[in-house]
Amino acid sequence: MxxxxxxxxxxxxxxxxxxxxxxxxxxxxxxxxxxxxxxxRPPAGYTLTKGKSELWIGDDIVNTGWILTPGWNFDTGHCINVWTVKDRDLTPQEALELGTALIQAAQAAGHRAGK
Incomplete structure (x- = not known):
């Protein structure tokens, strides 16, 4: 919400x-x-991005196929940016790894399943 x-x-x-x-x-x-x-207040350990943005970011979660960057915006709260090198299909193993990383990032932001 x-x-x-x-x-x-x-x-x-x-x-x-x-x-x-x-x-x-x-x-x-x-x-x-x-x-x-x-x-x-932004979460502990997050830093304000450079420029005119009002996005605070945490440490990247890096994989060979994607990068997750947890974020926090003053107006909207937590977000998770998913970046890939190019538009491509994920293997089933990569999809599982990405899903696990997304769940862990969401939990780190204080969200639990079913909420």
Missing amino acids: TQLTKWPATVNGLISTALERGVNPADLLVELERELGPCP
Whole structure:
């Protein structure tokens, strides 16, 4: 389930929102915490991707046929990016390995089967 937040995702976002509202950024933080509760935080060990993206990423899970990158977005929460070198068919063994890696990545993000 996707959840959206009204919290600014970066310091620049906080400053922009504060300027739009004509308030001090520190005062805006206090107001947001009072209205929305604690600010969502990326998982421990995740780093913010470079550029203008607001995606935090964890360590890649690498296989010869694919790479999984666990991610966390401020607005939508956890995600798992699956990258392959080229569009190709997986062997049954590769499919099992990919399925296992996806389950492990989802469990590491705090999700359990049936939820």
